[in-house]
Amino acid sequence: MARYRFEALTYAGKSERGSVDGESVRAVRQALMAKQLVPVSIELETEWGKQRFWNKWFSENKPLSRADLTLITKQVAILVRSGVQIDETLSVLAEESSQAHVKAVLQAVVAELRAGLPLSKAIATQPLSFDPLYQGVVGAAEQSGKMGQVLTQLAEFLEKRQALKNKALGALAYPAMLTGVAFMIVLFLMTYVVPQIARVFQNTKQALPFSTRFILALSEFLMNWGWLLVIAMVGAVFYARRALANPEFRLKVDRVLLNFPLIGPLLLGFETARFANTMAMLVAANVPILTALHSARDTLNNTVLRAAIDSTEGRLREGTSLARALGSQGVFSPILIHLIRSGEASGKLAEMLKYGAENAELESEQKTKIFTSLLEPLLILLMGLMVLGIVMAVMQPILEMNSGVR
The missing domain is CATH 3.10.20 (Ubiquitin-like (UB roll))
Known part of the structure; x- marks a missing residue:
């Protein structure tokens, strides 16, 4: 209980x-x-x-991860298509699970099912594990009577969504590592190596060049006031988060990001792939187009694209076709709009949306390769220049001392 x-x-x-x-x-x-x-x-x-860090991530009360959800959805789809009742399916999966939090979530859903609730309402009692999109798809599956087929499509969608996220994160992993290594090297030089050499210069009373004086002053600042710099950085992050919570400011930032060279097309490609994949899955599950559009909108991170979908919903209510309403926003690629128009004309909208998602994923992968191929050597070059600048600033007066002795 x-x-x-x-x-x-x-x-x-x-x-x-x-x-x-x-x-x-x-x-x-x-x-x-x-x-x-x-x-x-x-x-x-x-x-x-759920706001408590420990409860959310380390206790048995934590929600299902995306990997957990994808696996469970696959297993449920297989068992349901085999003719096993949904409550029995979830009960078996709960018994077999070795993870306490998975067992707890599934048992809670089973209890609601046996109390008389449909599956869509039962999983709604676990909103941290099953988001509104998941709940809507399950509700549509209940109405269509094709639970096994829809859950199979849902599992494939969850896999694609996670794979798309992993590709985006994987593209940034190596540049992030390079940035971290560069930061640690510079910090070590400025807080350990440079102060050791500064003592030598103090004893010689030699006139130092500007670059050396600048590096020594910066090193002294980091040694004495580095904690203040950390506080300032934390404050800046906090202020930025507060500022991004303002819808108007967030809209301006997202618009700048979309128009930024290299980064903008890359972000738009990933967002388009996510949107088209979601729409394809929902339309295939016979979810009403307005409901599907609203659910797909909630998967987008960029507020400019969200606003475009909101405007599209309004035009659809006025009787405009999806292709014309979406195309009038001027944000999504002409290829996606053309595929949607073909899908509406042929009655194969879900299939065409799937093609649009695959095309957006392919373009995103190519742009990601170009972006990383440019970013990685640039980061290495910047790291080398920073280290070279510090070394030259320190070595220049030492070389001058040696030439003076000769």
């Missing part, structure tokens, strides 16, 4: 909060209504602690 936190209203309109034990959300709701309380929200006790 799980413990739930609730917020409810009395018939007099007074708000009440508390905790109660129950077999499921439905059982807790019935118990509250029996006490003449109208439930506003009911959540598992663990969800109220």
Whole structure:
């Protein structure tokens, strides 16, 4: 029996909060209504602690990871297509799982199923593990009666989404490592090597060139006031996060990023692939086009593209076709718009959206290779120039001392 936190209203309109034990959300709701309380929200006790780092990532109460979700979706699809009931399927998977958090999530969903809720409503009680997109696809599968087929498509979609993210992160891994190594080398030189040599210059009373004086001053600043620089950097990150929380400022930043050379086309390619993949999967699951468009919009990170989808939804409600409404926004590639137009004309919209996603992924991979092929040597060059500058600034007065002795 799980413990739930609730917020409810009395018939007099007074708000009440508390905790109660129950077999499921439905059982807790019935118990509250029996006490003449109208439930506003009911959540598992663990969800109220989701902001806590330990609970979210290290305890058995943490949500399913994307890898967990993809594997479970595959397994459920196979068993359901084999004729096994959904509650029995999830119960078997929970018993076989060696991970405590997976077992806990699946058992909670099974409890809701056996309490009479459909699968889409049962997984909605675990919002940290099953996002609204997942819930919407499962709801569409229930209406169409093709649960096994839709879950198979959903598993493939989750795999592609994770693979796309891994490609983007993998492209940045080596440049990030180079940047980190360069930073550590420069920090070591400025806080250890340069101060040792500075003592030699103090004893000689030699007139030092500007580059040497600059490096020595910078080294002294880092030694004495480096902590202030760290605080300033943390403050800058905090301020940037606060600023990005402002919708207008975030929109301006995202627009600049989309128009930035090399980076803009790369971001647009990954976003387009994610959008088209999501739309293809939802349309194939017979999700209504407006619902599919709204769900696909929520997978986008760039607010400029989100605003374009919002405008597209408005034009669709007015009776415009998807291709014309999306093309009028002027942000997505003409190839994707052409494929959507062909899909609407031929009745194969899901298939054409899938082709559009594959094309966007291919273009993104090619642009990523170009970007990394330019970025990696540039970072190596910058790292070499920084180290060379420090070494030359330190060595120049030493060489002058040696020539003076001769």
